[in-house]
Each structure stands twice: as structure tokens, then as C-alpha cells.
Amino acid sequence: MQITDTLAILVAEALESAQAAGSLPASGDVEINIERPKQAEHGDFSTSLPLTLARSMRMAPLKIAEVIAAACPEHPIVGKITHAAPGFVNFTLSTSWLQSQVDAVREAGEHFGSVDTGKGKSVQVEFVSVNPTGPLHVGHARGAVIGSTLANVLAAAGYDVQREYYVNDAGNQMRVFYDTLYSRYMQAAGQDVPLPDPAYPGEYLKDLAVDLLKDLGDGSVGKEKSEAIADLAPESLKRTLEDIRVVLVKLGVSYDQWFHESSLLASGRFEEVLKFLEDADLVVERDGAKWFAATKLGLEEDIVVIRSGEGGPTYFGTDIAYHHEKFITRKFDRVVNVWGADHHGHVARMHALLRAFGLNPDRLKIILNQIVNFKNEGESLKFSKRNNVMVTVEELLEEVGADACRFTFLSRSPESHMEFDLGLAKTQSSENPVYYVQYGHARMASVLRTAVERGIKYETADLSLLTHDRELELIRKIIELPAIIERSAERCEPHHLPHYAMELARSLQRFYEACRVVSSEEGELELSRARLQLVEAAKLALSRTLSLMGMTSPERM
RNA sequence: GCGCCCGUAGCUCAGUGGAUAGAGCAUCUGGCUUCGAACCAGAGGGCCGGGGGUUCAAUUCCCUCCGGGCGUACCA
Numbered sequence: 001m002q003i004t005d006t007l008a009i010l011v012a013e014a015l016e017s018a019q020a021a022g023s024l025p026a027s028g029d030v031e032i033n034i035e036r037p038k039q040a041e042h043g044d045f046s047t048s049l050p051l052t053l054a055r056s057m058r059m060a061p062l063k064i065a066e067v068i069a070a071a072c073p074e075h076p077i078v079g080k081i082t083h084a085a086p087g088f089v090n091f092t093l094s095t096s097w098l099q100s101q102v103d104a105v106r107e108a109g110e111h112f113g114s115v116d117t118g119k120g121k122s123v124q125v126e127f128v129s130v131n132p133t134g135p136l137h138v139g140h141a142r143g144a145v146i147g148s149t150l151a152n153v154l155a156a157a158g159y160d161v162q163r164e165y166y167v168n169d170a171g172n173q174m175r176v177f178y179d180t181l182y183s184r185y186m187q188a189a190g191q192d193v194p195l196p197d198p199a200y201p202g203e204y205l206k207d208l209a210v211d212l213l214k215d216l217g218d219g220s221v222g223k224e225k226s227e228a229i230a231d232l233a234p235e236s237l238k239r240t241l242e243d244i245r246v247v248l249v250k251l252g253v254s255y256d257q258w259f260h261e262s263s264l265l266a267s268g269r270f271e272e273v274l275k276f277l278e279d280a281d282l283v284v285e286r287d288g289a290k291w292f293a294a295t296k297l298g299l300e301e302d303i304v305v306i307r308s309g310e311g312g313p314t315y316f317g318t319d320i321a322y323h324h325e326k327f328i329t330r331k332f333d334r335v336v337n338v339w340g341a342d343h344h345g346h347v348a349r350m351h352a353l354l355r356a357f358g359l360n361p362d363r364l365k366i367i368l369n370q371i372v373n374f375k376n377e378g379e380s381l382k383f384s385k386r387n388n389v390m391v392t393v394e395e396l397l398e399e400v401g402a403d404a405c406r407f408t409f410l411s412r413s414p415e416s417h418m419e420f421d422l423g424l425a426k427t428q429s430s431e432n433p434v435y436y437v438q439y440g441h442a443r444m445a446s447v448l449r450t451a452v453e454r455g456i457k458y459e460t461a462d463l464s465l466l467t468h469d470r471e472l473e474l475i476r477k478i479i480e481l482p483a484i485i486e487r488s489a490e491r492c493e494p495h496h497l498p499h500y501a502m503e504l505a506r507s508l509q510r511f512y513e514a515c516r517v518v519s520s521e522e523g524e525l526e527l528s529r530a531r532l533q534l535v536e537a538a539k540l541a542l543s544r545t546l547s548l549m550g551m552t553s554p555e556r557m
Numbered sequence: 558g559c560g561c562c563c564g565u566a567g568c569u570c571a572g573u574g575g576a577u578a579g580a581g582c583a584u585c586u587g588g589c590u591u592c593g594a595a596c597c598a599g600a601g602g603g604c605c606g607g608g609g610g611u612u613c614a615a616u617u618c619c620c621u622c623c624g625g626g627c628g629u630a631c632c633a
Contacts, residue, residue, distance in 0.1 A: 035573065048575055051613060061613075086613080088576070131633065172632055198632095289631055300560090307631040315633045344561045345628055370562065371627065411581090412570065417563050417626055424569095430595065433581055439595045450592045487573080499571060502580070509596060518592045528592095557595070 002115075002483050004034040006077055007045055007091055014071035015049075023067050025057045043082065043090035044476065050087035061087025098475045099463040102530075105478060105537040112537075113481035113544050117490060118159030124326055125151040127338035128248065129166040132240045133177040134204045136247055137390040138420070139340070142369050144393075145409040145550070147338040148253040149494040150367070152548045154336075157489035162332070163255045166322065169237055170261040171315055176200060178229045181236055184209030185228070189221045202390075208236060247393050252402050252550035261318050269329075270313060270321040274305065277320070282356050292320065297352040316346070320353060327359055334363055336492060341368040341415075365492055369414040377423040391422065400425045403551045407434035410549055411498040433502055438554050440505035441546065443512065444539040445555040450518045451532050458536075461529035470511040471534060477507040478541040485548070494549075501545045508538050 011032050018024040030053065037046045050064035057064060065083035072081050072089075079094030105112050127147025130140050148163070155161045168174070179196040186193035188209045195201060212232055220228040241258065248254070264270045274290075277283050282293045288308030295302055305317035326335050339346070347368070351361035374381045374391070381391070396405060399422065408425065411433075412418045425432075451458065466472070484500045487493070516524075517531040543553040 033573085033575095035575075037576070038572095038578080039576065042576070046576085048614090051575075054613070084576075086576080129633095168633065176632090287631085291631095304631045309631080312631095314631065341562065341627055343628085343633080346633095347561080368562075368627095373626080408569095415562060416570070419569070421569090431582060435595055436581085439593085443593055443596085446593050448592095454592090491573095495571080499580075506580090510598095512592085513597045516592070520591060557593085 002486065003077060003093075003479075004045065004483070006075065007034045007047070008032040010072050010075055010078070011047055011049060011068060011089065013073055014068045017073075018067050018071040021071075023071075024064065025059070027053055027056060037088075037090065042084065042088070043080065043092040045091040045093075046088050048088055050083075050089065054087060065089050093476070095467065095472065096464065098472055098479075099466050101475055101479050102463050102466065102533050102537045105540055106533060109540065110544060110547075112540050113485050113548075114156050114158065115482050115486045115489075116158040117486055118154060118157040121158075121333040122160040122162070122331070123154050123334040123336060124162045124164055124330070124332045125154065125336045125338070126164045126166055127151075127336075128244075128253070129168065130244065131168045131171075131173045131177075132237055132244060133173055133200055134202055134240065136244055136393040138374055138393060138396045138422075139372060141251065141393050141396060141405060142372050142409045142414075142418075143338045143340060144248060144251055144253045145406045146367065146369055146414055146494055147336075149406075149410055149497065149549055150336065150338070150488075150492055152550065153485060153488045153494055153497070156485050156548060159334075159489070162257065165255050165258045167241065167258055167260045168315070170265060170313075170318065174237075177205075178233055178236070180205050181209055181212075181232060182225055182229050185213060185232060186221065188213045189218050191221065208239060211239070212236060247397070250397050250402060251393060252406060259322075261322070264318050264321040264325065265313070269325060270318060273321045273324045274317075276324075277356060280356065292316070292349075292353070292356075294349060294352050297355055299348060299352050303349055316349060319346075319350070323350065323353060323364070324357065327354070327357065327363065332363075334365065336365045336367060338367045338369065338414075341370045344368050367414050367492055370417045372409075373417065373419045375419060375421040375423075378421065381422075396422070400429070403438070404429060404432050404434045406550055407432070407437070407498055410495055413493065413495045433498075434551070435557070437498075437501045437505045437542070437546065438552070439557055440508045441539060441542045441553045442555060442557045444508065444535050444542070447512075447517050447535050448532065448539070451528070454518060456518065456525070456528060456532065458529040458532040461533045462526055463530050463533065465527050465530040466534060468511075468515055470507075470514040471531070474507045474511040474534065474538055477504050478538055480504075481541050481545065497545055497549050501542065501549070504538070504542055504545065508542070511538075 015024065015027070019026060030049065032047060032049055034045050034047050037043060050061040050068060053064055054061040062083065062085055065087045069081045069083040069089045077093060077097050078091055080092040082090045084090055125147055128140060128144045130136060151161050151163045176198050177200055180199040183193045183195050184205050212235060216232070216235060220231040223231070274283065277292065282296060284291050284293050284302065289304050290306040291302040292305050293302055303316050304314050305320060306313055326332055347366050350364060350366065354361045354364055404425070408420065480500065484496050488496045515531060517528060517535055519528045546553045
């Protein structure tokens, strides 16, 4: 239970008892909103409930605030309750309770911050899912970082999380990939075979073809094209996926499962689900193709699921089967898809599809991260696999580093149209806020090392000695973490983490500046012990936050 | 044209319908003789794109206009 929940209960009890005593009129059901005031003099938490009740109660809001404040029962968390114009009730946390939290944090250890809002519920996070037609480029990094962090946060909120990469190995793009690969293979073998049109002209496929010729031999050179492709396809797909996997690991991203689109066709799942929709009268045939009758569900247009001519399912077609698999077969309570914003047209279709399955569309959360505008020294870079203009994630990591890269992408909300200047990221690396956060961790580690070197034991300490403003400020910041995790998980907004990390690092530096931890003064040993425990708690909170963001927590820098 | 997203300090971006709108970077001023100065303290910098509306209260919700991004395929 969060602090805000506790306070909401106290306010509800106060309201009820005041009404029972006749000092406030009846109000009916009200929602009690607890918020955090911006000004420190307004306390740690507040409620504007009196302002919302004023009209129906026909009373001055300030008077209502006064009555509620006076009627609030005592609670160990609360130190002071006041009322303020125009109609707020303000709460200040009690110092003794804050002090006790240092111990609570240390006891929770590396689990500090976890909440249980997702307990008993399963969630799948599907992210990146780039066509395996070449290496990841920088445009894919944002979704990778958002998806992996979101998965971490959901796990910290108690969800049973599955991280999944959807491998689009069955569509048109793969056919173009294999066609191009065939030409490159033949070229590598000395044959004059031109590139197909369309093709993937990048160097990547040239290198891959040379490797395949070397490792698999030239046995496919004399065969029909379709046979040669059948020979080369499995290995080329495997290697391309492996390259993607390896670079994602370097970026701090890993998966529980790689799910292949082709398996939906091979297993008959696609046909099965199509039949289901046909039985529900949601499939129509027109112009030689089969369409999902989205117009019957309120959408503007129907959507092709099986093409005319050669036939075969469209991307949306297999996505029908895939989401059936996610919700019906694997029974996930929630599914999160992290997509680039260029897919936004699909959102309404997917939600319509869930309705067709008889499911609540809210169970599918689609995060659209806006396309990143990459620049180099102020000059805009336009990427295209087709035109062979791209910077790979691999190159990005060499220049910027995984931690800085993750922090930068994470600190913007997904829907922001962010800019990323590669040149600036490189030259300004030492001014990057990521190092401010990590330096804070390294500094706390250093303080703890100093204590060990001087033989100071701090397993036990008198936490009531922590009364300095900066000490209490730091404790207040540390114990915000559970609320940050809960909010980030429920709203699928991982970008709160880096901002919290900055604030925590700042509180920690301010504390360090004002409060000597390892003191050599006579008679300050007890204070040192208490402060060492605080340092340990702060370090735990910062380390947990960094770990949720998929970043390292350096002991030294 | 239509749909989705964005517009907040010089730049990059936070901001849960609440009280005096914040951070980092940049600029300027001060601070290292005990634990790490990759730090701290302070200053300047804003009609929150414009205009209407809802509300006790709007940067936040609705409408409209302006500006930008992305879609608008039997590609994914």
C-alpha cells in the first residue's frame, strides 16, 4: 500500500466522522485524490477534496478543510496536518517514521521499490520485432530501450512478464531479402546475376552471401533459384537474427521468447483463426481477396487478410492469428506492443480485432514511440534501408555507449518527437546527465568503502539521529521509488525513472555536501553509523532504479 | 483532404485538473586543507504556439486556427 492510499483512508475516515458528528453535511460518494504539492511549505502530500465538496455542501472550502484536518485520526506516518487557502488539507510525514524507513529500505535490499499491483497477472511485452532483413539501425534503439525497461518495471510491479520478439519471417519483405541474397550469393560465386527489383542493396547482404558461400559451399550455384533459396534461407535467417540478438544484448536487451510468424502458418493456427472469424461473419470476399470486415465493427475500411492472385496472408492477416495466440492460447491478462509511430494506423484495427474476439480492447496497450530525428552536428540524417543510408545500433553503441544511450532514449516520453544528435552525444558525453546519476552511486560506494577501511561497523545504528534537513530530504526522495514504479507500470510510462534517478542523485549529493558521513570527530561515531545506514539505503534505491533502466551501477568511475 | 502525435526557458526535454510552471545543457557569480569538485550554492532566462469553451480551479480536458512530424498499400 502506498502512502497516498493510507492518507486517502485517513481522509475518508475524517470525512465520515465529521459527518456523523454533524459538523459536515452529507456528500455521497466522493473520490479522494491525494497529490504532491509543489511547494515544500505545503507539506509532503495534500488533498483538494474540500474544493470539490464546497458546492454540494454549501460551505466555504476553507472551513471544510479545517474540519477535515481536525477530524483526521492519528497515524504513525503523519506528523502534521494543516489546512490552507483556498481549501487544501496538507500532510507532513512524521520524522520518526521517515527515520524508520532507512531500516525498511535496507531490509528490502535489492527488492526495495517493488509493489504488488500486478500480482497474479501476466503481461507480455512485445518490442523491437524488426524484420530480420539486416542489422538494427539507430531508429530501432528507442523502442528497444522503452520495451525492455517497461518489462523490468512491470516485473517490479509484481506482474509475471514475458519479453517477446516477433520474427516476421513469412512476408513480402523476406521474399525481397531472399531474392537479394540469391543474387549476392551468385555474384559471390562469380555469376553475373543482377539485383532483383525491389532489393535490399546494403553491404550487409553482400557480406552474408560471401560467408554463406564459404560455410555452406557452392552446391546451390547450379540449382534453380527457388531451390537455391530453399537451401540458403534457413541459415541466412538464423545468422541475421543472431546478429540482431547480439547487438540487442549489447544494448542491454534480452528476450524470453523469439516467436516466428511462420509458425502460425505451419501449425494451422492462421487457418483456424480465420475460420473462427468466418463463422462470426466477419470475413468477406471481394476482388479475389479475403477481407476482415472491420466496417462491421465501426472502422472506416475493411482490411485485406489474404491477397488476391498468389494468395497468402498479409501482415495484418498473421497479426490476427498472433494476437489470438497471445490472448486466447497463452492467456495473457495484458499485452503491450511497442511500435514505431509509423504503425499508428494499425492501432484501431487491432482494437477492433480484440472486440471481434470478444475481448476488452483495453487489455492490449500499444505504445507508439515517435520516430527519432537523428542529426549529426545539427545536420539532419534521413535513414533508409533501401537507399543504404543508415547508422547501425552497433555503431551507436561504439560512439555513445549503452548506458548513455539508454538513459537518453528513456528520459523522453514515447510520444515526444525527440532529436538525437550523434555528434553532440559524443562530444558532450561527459556532460550527459547519465554520469551525474552514476557518479552519485559511485560516490556512495566510495563512502561505504571508507567506512570499511576505518573499521567502522554500522549494522546497528540510532536512526533518530538523522534530523538534518538534507538527511530527511534524502529519505523522502528514496521512499518515492515504489510510487514511481507503480505509476510507470500501470501507465506504461518508463520515462519517469530517469527523472526520478536525477532527483535522487541530487538529493544524495546535497546530503553529502552538508553532512559529513565518516567523521573523525570525537563523539560522532553514532551519527556516522546512522548516516552510513542512510548512505546504504540511498545506494540501494539508486542502484535499483539504474537496474530497472537496464543500466550499470558503477562502484567506481 | 482525412487520421494519429507534437508545439513549455537560448537548446534538449519533464510536468497526476490544483497553491509561486520545473530539470539538464548553455551563460554569469561564488565554493576544494578530513569521506570522490564527474560535486555544491546562487543569478539571469517563460503571454506553456494563437483564440474560444468547460470548471471553484486549465500547461493539463473540449472546439478551432497556425506551425511541424508520421501515416493514409492486396509492404511490414
